[in-house]
Every structure is written in structure tokens, then in C-alpha cells.
Amino acid sequence: MLYYAFKILISAVVIVAISEIAKRNTGFAALIAALPLTSLLAFVWLYVEGSPLSQIAGLSMQIFWLVLPSLLLFLLLPILLKQGMGFWLSLSLSAAATIGCYFIFFYLLRRMGVQL
Numbered sequence: 001m002l003y004y005a006f007k008i009l010i011s012a013v014v015i016v017a018i019s020e021i022a023k024r025n026t027g028f029a030a031l032i033a034a035l036p037l038t039s040l041l042a043f044v045w046l047y048v049e050g051s052p053l054s055q056i057a058g059l060s061m062q063i064f065w066l067v068l069p070s071l072l073l074f075l076l077l078p079i080l081l082k083q084g085m086g087f088w089l090s091l092s093l094s095a096a097a098t099i100g101c102y103f104i105f106f107y108l109l110r111r112m113g114v115q116l
Contacts, residue, residue, distance in 0.1 A: 007045055014041070039063050062116050065109060069101040 014037050022029035039060070046056050073094045080090035109116060 007041075011038075011041060014038075036063070065105075065114060065116065066102075069105040070098060072101045073098040 018029050018033050021032060042059065043056050046059070047053075076097055077090055077094040080093055081087070085093070106116065
């Protein structure tokens, strides 16, 4: 149980650090947030827990494919905010568009023979 608490603490520290850094320097916070810290932590946790390297490699490849549709959120959100839409509406529309993009992407990947 202590191990899980440690994993949660480390993960939470990363998220809090990014939000606190963003208050002072959005560029640096964006750099940290853009780093695949969540993925790196997942890889480390899996390795430490004794998962096979093939499982870690598979996770890495699946993350690669699933990062692509998520980029829509980061493109659409600032456009909607700059158009004067409120934060919650912009975030909701961006998230909904991203979810739609995921469904399309899953369909395309399956047609290409990529297994997720």
C-alpha cells in the first residue's frame, strides 16, 4: 500500500509543479507539460514492478499513436479562446472535438492493421 501512495505522491507532485510554474512562466511550464513525464513515470513503474520489456515497448508504441489525435485539443483550445469564447465552453468544445478525433483515428488505425 505504501508503494501505491508513493506512486500517487510522485505523480501529483509533477502535476502541481506544472500548475505552479505556469503562474510564473507559461513557456517553461509548457515545456515541462509537453515532456512525456506521465509516460516516463508509467514506464518506470512498470519496469520496477517487473513487467516484461515487450509490454513497456507496446505501451510506448500505443502512446505514440494516441498522442496524435490529442494534438487537436492544443490547437483548437487557443483558437476558441482567442475568438472570445469562455473558458469552459472552449475547453468543452475542444475536448469533444478531440474525443471525436479519437473515434475517427481508432477506425483508421484498425483499417491500417494497427492494434491498440
